[in-house]
Structures are given as C-alpha cells and as structure tokens.
Amino acid sequence: MTRTMGPDDLLLAHGLGGSQYLPVPLTAVLIGGAWALTISFAVIAFAWKRPRFGKPDAGRPLPQWVTRFVDNRWVRSVVAGAALVLTVWLVIAAFGSDVDENPLPGAFYVLLWVGMIVVSVLIGPVWRLLSPVRTVLRAAGAVLHREIGIRAYPDSLGWWPAAFGLFAFVWLELAYPHSSSLSAVRIWLLVYLIVTLVGGLVYGLRWTSNADPFAVYSTVASRLSPFARARDGRVVARNPMNSLGTLPIRAGTVTVLAVLLGSTAFDSYSAFPSWQGWVDDRAQGSDVIDTLLNTAGLLVFIGVVALTFWGAARAVGGIDPGKRRLLPGQMAHSLIPIVIGYILAHYLQSLVEQGQEALHALGDPLGKGWNVLWLSDMHPEYVMSSHPTFTVTLKVVFVVGGHMLGVAAAHDASLRLLPRRQQLTGQLTMMVTMVFYTFLGLYLLFGG
Template sequence: MTPIQPEVLTMRLKRFCILAASAAMPLPALAHSFAAPYTLPVPFALYAWGACAALVLSFVIIGLMARLPFMHVTSVSGITPAKSATSSWLMPGALLAALRMAGVLLLALCIATGLFGTRNPFANFNMTFFWIVFVLGFSYLVALCGDLYGVLNPWRTLCDWIERLLPSAFRARLRYPAALLGYYPALALYMAFIWLELFGHTTPRSLSIALLLYTAIGLLGAALFGKEAWFRYGDFLAVFLRLIAMMAPVRLLHGEPGTSPTIRMQWRMPFTGLLEQEAEHVSLAVFVLFMLSSTAYDGMHESQPWSEFFWAGIYPLIAPIITAGSKQPFAVAARVFHHWQSLALFLSPMLYLLCYLVFLKLARMLTASTETVRRLALRFAFSLVPIAFVYHVTHYYTLLLSQGPAFFRQISDPFGLGWNLFGTAGYAAQPILLDANVIWHTQVGLILIGHVVSVYLAHIEAMRTFRSAYRAALSQLPMLLLMVGLTAAGLWILSLPIASGQVALPTAAS
C-alpha cells in the first residue's frame, strides 16, 4: 500500500473536521435571517459605501446643527431635555404585585416544563418562552417601555418573599468591592450565557438546569452581598436590560422605601437616558462592548470566511503536532476547533476594547485633552448601546416572527401532555415569514439608524467633555471612523453565507 503523504492526510483531516463540525450542530431551525442562499439586489460594496456615506453626512449635519440639539447640554454630569416630562402614570401596587407574582410563576413553569415536560424542543414551553418571548421579545419591550425587568425581576421577587419569612436572609454578610470588581461578575455570567446559546446544544432539560443554577447563584450572591449590590453588579440580565432600557422614552421611578410598592412611569425624549449618566467602572464599558462583539461573533462564527480562516489559516500550523501526537487526529482536531470557537468568543470583547481605546487615544491627541483615555472610555461607552441593540434586532428579530407564534399554542399545553388550558392548544401557529429582500433592507436601515443615533449621542457627550464645538467635532473624527468601520463590518457579517447552513434555535437566540 502506498503511504499517504502528510499534506494529503492534512487535507483529508481538514475536510473531515469541517464535515464533523457541521454534523455536530443541531438542526431544528435557522438562526439567521436567510434560510436559503440569498443574492443581494446590488453588490454589497454599494450598500457599504452608501451606508457609510450616509453616516458621514449625518456627522456633518450634526456638527453644523450642534447649537440646535433636541436637548440642551447643561453640564458634564447631566442633561436637561428640551421638554421636561410633564405627565406620568402611576402603576397601582396591586397590579405591580400581580405582575411580580406572574414573573415568578412563569420562571417556575419554565423550569418545571423543562424537567417534566416533553423532550421535543419545539413543543416544550420553556424553549419558546425563554429564548424567544423573554430573551428576544422582552428585551425589545424594554427598549420601548423602560426597565420593566428591574420592576418584575423574578429572582428579586423571590428574595423579597424569602426576606418576609427570614428578615435577615439577605442582610449583606460581605461588603461588595464595587471599586475592584465592578460589573465583572455580571460580565462573566453574560459570557457563560452566550457560550451556552452558541455551543451548549440546549435542550429543555438542560435549560431548566441552567435556570436552577442561575437561581442558586442569584440567591447566594444576594445573601452574601445584599440584594441591592447583587442585582446591580452581579445579575447580568439586570445589567443587560437596564442598558437597553436607557434608550426608552419612559423612565420607571420606584416608590420611596418603606411606602407601598408603586411604580411611576415618566416620559422623556428617546435615548436621553444614555446621556443622564456614564459608565462608572471599566467592567461596564467592557460589558457594552461584549454586547457588540458577541452578536457580531454569532453572525460570523459559522460563516464560510470564519471556517476558512481556521482550517486554511490556523489549522495547518498545528496539524503536524496533532497528526504526530494522537492516534485519533480527527477527534482531536474537532475538539481543537470547538475550543478555538469558545476562545474566540471570550476574547472578542478584548479586540473591540482595543479598537475602542485606540480611537479614543486618537481623539485625545487631536484635541490635546487632559482627560485620560480611561475617563473618555467611560464617558463614551453608553453611546455604543444603540449600535449593540440594533445588531441584536437585525440578527434575531426574524426568530421572534417565525417562532414566537408557537407560544400561543404552548401556553395551553406547556408540558406537551395534550392539555388545552386556555383554548389555544389547537391554534395553528403560522410563522410570519418575510421576503428576503424585506429582511435585508430592514437590516440595512436598522444598522444605519443605530449608528446615526450613536454618532449623535457621542457628539453630545463630546460637547460636554471638550466644551467647544470645534474640539468636539475634532474629537469625533476618530469615533466617526470607528462607527463607519462598525457599520461596514455589521453589514458584511449579515451578508455572509453560513458554512454549515443551519444553526439550532435554542443556541442562537440571544
């Protein structure tokens, strides 16, 4: 028998690993917008140039009209909207209590249906409710209606209930080291959550176990550091949704401690919440950057260019070590590929942070500012939230339309046992399918709008920081380049063909 040449073995190994990695992916549903190969109406370069040109034009218009913004900049620490909120709506305490109880019951139902219900992920209530209704739909509702999660957080409600029985249960045993840790606990849990989405191959049972684990972590954190500290710094869902809620035209104001529980809804100009405060810790800025990088990574990690980058660029460098040191090189190569995928996810915010700091350094040099780069990073971090949010929407809103209608059927039969509690078990959940042209142009429009809003917010922040229209405009030139780069990259990622063709709904509904 003719011996196989090393380069032939390497090529066969690479092909096998690509097939194995593709075969290992669950196949229930598509995660991205285009279920079939889609040809753009015009070359991608025209979309990229057009979007970037529109962004530059927006920057020029914002700079010229900086004296007439929809808000008046009064200080570095805050803003005064052009029209202060004159009306508000008080949510009665009874309604608030009912909604909080409903949140706990839905959490309990999610856990119970995953543990004891059908194993079919498409028929199980917890998969649709958690990944689609909550992670997607609720985050979009928060962007419109304010920080509802801060009001209805089921884990915080559990703490309140336990505290009624055991008044000292959540009295802080340790003082939370906010200056040292900041939001790093929430960031670590956020990274674990995204990893579970992308690589955890979630089933109804494993989702329930993850929710139980998250519940245990939350109760333990609240017991150690107190409720206020944990749900501010440690609960990643609270941090994530609180950032999104800062864009909302509604501010939710809690009643004074010791009074009956009430929530007052106060109107404000959209997006101004992002200018009312700044990131108080570097970890919160990194959290915002991970909101960006994780969505971009999700769009890229199964694309053809990404697969080719590893198998044609990185793998040949380590192939001799694998083939020489293992009796099962195919299995080892597949494991290396999966480890590489996870490592790239965890390193993605660091790459974004590096780019962010480089452009801020350029802005500091252009303006000869005495502000440190760290200080500038904290000041401008929230101006990136609209970009992160529109990335989230453009990547996943089609899932809400296609998979969301199943909720109405499953709520009547959450365990898949043939029940019909609300008379909707026979509901023919027809997915809402949009034309590929509509999806693509919607994505282009959303990404452009998100970046224009971020350019405006960054310019207002620059006016407050540099105290001069000229220096503010000068400082924003590097940030404009960053926004242009993010716009082009975001559109490019959305247009990439998927290497494996399919991604599981449970692991890609972030």
C-alpha cells in the same frame, strides 16, 4: 439559536437573511451605509455646536395616574407573581423530554434574550420587576421585616459580574456545540439561579441590580426607552437620547457593551460556511476542539469591539491623562444604539417567528396533550420569512439607524466632555471606528 423551519423552509438559521433579497447590491448597501454615517457626522459636526442631551430632568411628565398605576403595589405584585409562575412552569418543562417541542430552549434563547431587549426599549428596565430571584428576595425581606443582605455591594465590582454572566450566556449559545439541548440550558439556569440567589442573600438587592446579567442587559436597553423616571419619581416621556447619557458609569460598563455587540457579530460570522468548514476540518468531530475554536472566535470579536472603542474614546489630545482615562466609560452610552440596532437586525426575525413557536410549546411543556391558556391552538405565522425583501431592508435600517444615533450621541458627549479645541478633531477616531462597525455589521449580516 436552534434552526426553525417555517413553511417552504424560508426561515434561515439565526433569523438571517440573504443578500439576494436586498433591493440593491450588497456593495451598494455597504458603501451607502458608510456614506450615510459619514455625511450625518459632517452635518452634525457643523450644525450641532452645543450639547443638547444628557439632561436627567428632561421630559414631559405623564398624568399622575400613570405613575400611581406603575407604582401600585398590587399591580407590581401581580406582574411579578405572573413572572414567578412562568418560571415555575419552565422549571416543570426542564424536567420534560429533550425534544424539539420542549419550550425551555425557545423561552430561554428567544423570549428571554431577544424579547427582553424589545420590552426594555419600549417601556423600561422590566427585569427589575420580572426577576424571579428578586421577587423571592423581596418577599423574604417582607416576611422578615428587614432588607435582605449582610454586607454592602462593593462599588469596585461594578458591572463585572454581569459582564461575566453575559459572556457565559453567549458562550453557551454560540461556542458550545449542544447549546439547544435541554440539559445544557438546565445546567446554565441552575448555576445562574444559585449564583444570583446567594449573591442576593449576601449583598442584597443591589446584587440583583448590578451583578445579574439580565438586569444589566435590561438596564442597557432601557436607555433607549421613551419613558423614564424624573428625580421625583414621576414617570415622564422624553427623547431617548436624553436617557442615553444616564447610563451608569461603572467598572465593566464598556465590557458589557463589548460582549453584547461582539457576540452578535460573531453569531453572524459563525454562520459563514467558510468558518464552519474551518472549524469542522480542525475539530474532526471533537466537541472539545469545536468548543475551544468557537470560544476563541467569540473572544476575538468581543476583544476587537472593546479595544477599538476603548482606543477611539481615548484618542484625543489636549486633556490630562486622568480625564482621558475616564472617557471610555463616559462615552460608552454611544454604543447602546449600535448594540440594539444590530441585535434587532440579527434576532428580530427569530423573535417574531421562533417566539410564536416557543409560546405554542408553553401550552404543553411535558407533551401530555395539555392546552394551557389555549396556547397549543396557536398557528405560527412566518410573516417575515414570507416577505424577505422587507425583512432584509428593515435589518439595514436597524443597523444604519443605530449607528447614526450612536454618532449623534458621541458628538453630543464630546461637546460636554472635551475642550473646545478638541471637540471636532477628538471625534474623528470615534467616527472612523463607527464606520468600521457599520461596514462590518452589514457585511456580517448579508455577506455570508
């Protein structure tokens, strides 16, 4: 992400905080986080004997008017239409000057990427409604009086197209040296729109649900939302841990989560002076070599997450090879709290502070002196930069809390999936892996 400067230059690149603001030494944070996870696992293992979650019908139905309001055709049309208007507004910004005040990069990297996960966690998979391509396809279907699409979406594809799309996004952000340039964002979005629109015309709305990287990203985050749909379509409030188990098990699911977690970890690592110096020494000013080295680093981090989780999920005895082969997908939902916790720890400061700047810039995308919706009158407040100790403490809470929820989800899934004799021992490798994720995540956030 682009570096944003607040008053007194307090905001650090990528929204990262320094270990000097931690209320206790970094070593204590690392050891404490690992112990918190280990102790919570021990308590859960001996006090939690039966599966409690993974019930799709769990939850308390909200008043019927809530469901009627959410499903109201006019309400949904207004929201989708507003999102389409914002898209057109950003298209206008794409033809503006490539200056820091252009709102497109900020809207792309901050409002869309980080804001999406926050809104999805709070209320559900919002991209299904906000997607401009999906809105256009639905409108076309209404005009033609038939569903768009000429063939069925292949189940074998699963979430693989979305995994590649998510990798393309994080590659642009983290590996390409000119990621904040207007031309780079413009080209990426053009390719995304073409692929999503053509895929939708061929495979219908199922393409926009399974292959659109932002749709899958929103779906993953929504599994920690306190709101969900019952089988009869009614909106219910329920423990998000029950929603975790409803994550679709499709080809590419583990890869999607590995891309999200591994890329965020690499974003932290790539800010280390040692890495930056190593890359600069070898690139010698060459953008190609710089890109190749950062691409290799990004792939290493994603690969480590994918391989360690895949190995930990399969490292259980007493079951036949066929069932063991399914375990990574069946356990993948336990990574969601870890992914969300780490993304929030890493990017929340950017959303709060750079997000204000992006909204401010939307008031005048072409630098013509406009003040649309009075957005140009905004004065960004760098509240998190002004309270660094609170900010870094909140980041520790997000990381450790996300991992503790992940341990609980993995334990509950093990009780449902593993034979009785392996229900405890079969979790040990997963537990060690999550401790490793916790230790590494905290070190990457504050060790640089």
